[in-house]
Amino acid sequence: MFHVKPQTATAFAVFGLGRFGTSIVEHLAAAGVEVLAADRDLARVEAVANLVDSAVAGDASDPEFLERVAVAHFDVVVFAMGEEFEASILATMTAKEMGCPRVVVKALDARQAKILRRIGADSVVLPEVEMGAKVAKSLVNPNIVDVLDQVAGIGIAERHPDAAWVGQTLAEADIRRSAKVEVIALIRDGRPQVPVNSDTILREDDILLTLESPK
Incomplete structure (x- = not known):
């Protein structure tokens, strides 16, 4: 899995700023890459606005909103709205139709993960086993040292x-x-x-x- 290092991604969009999405945003921002952060809740957007290049309020399941933020511009798009499964499905389908090269989606269980993969998600994350920091770092620069570094409590x-x-x-x-x-x-x-x-x-x-x- 770690023998071939993929081309490093430099632009990320994260939709859904709950604890998981916010954790990803914080670690991506610390990595110095371009980050767009979005959520329906304006307060959540404002909470991370000073960390990212762009912070906007909007509904990721709305194709017009995704088009307005130029979602296809980003190397990796993360939909971290696991509690809103229908919205995750619509957002994933729309993003892939718009040409997003890599779409990563949060799921709450294996059933959701299976459905999301079938409709086009490139990666599905189950937060119970993959922390936000691990996902963010592996997206930016996946290699074996980073994978070790992502285990909770280990540096x-x-x-x-x-x-x-x-x-x-x-x-x-x-x-x-x-x-x-x-x-x-x-x-x-x-x-x-x-x-x-x-x-x-x-x-x-x-x-x-x-x-x-x-x-």
Whole structure:
């Protein structure tokens, strides 16, 4: 699934600004991509207006509204109105008819997911198993590190060894205790070491791939 990296998407439209949709919007905005956020509720639109390029109030199931916001311009369109299943169906069908290259739709259960796929949804998300941050990051730049980084409560980071660790073995540096992170890989001279041997002597120019230790 992660062997071929697809072309990176840069423009996103998110319709439906409940907790799930808002989470996607926030993480997309943090990624620095173009974002349009929309919802029927003006208060929800105003709550994210300062984060995105465009924020509009409107009904995603209305073809005229989708045409007005130029929905076909976006690389990825997300319909996060799972509680409004009929609206999700109409919006999905309209977006695909208008030529949207990738339509991602929120569903509440497997039955809804099956229907949405049949009418043209490219991806269907069940929020119970896929958090908004995971979806947003995988849309922007899907690769294996991002997938790991999307698991709730886990953070992945790259760092050079602290000065105090240089010249010590991984075991001697005891990074898990001193920095509260787990070293899951080491990149040296462009070559990854997975797993990292505990007697590996750390160098200043090493790159450590670390995982936040569970609390």
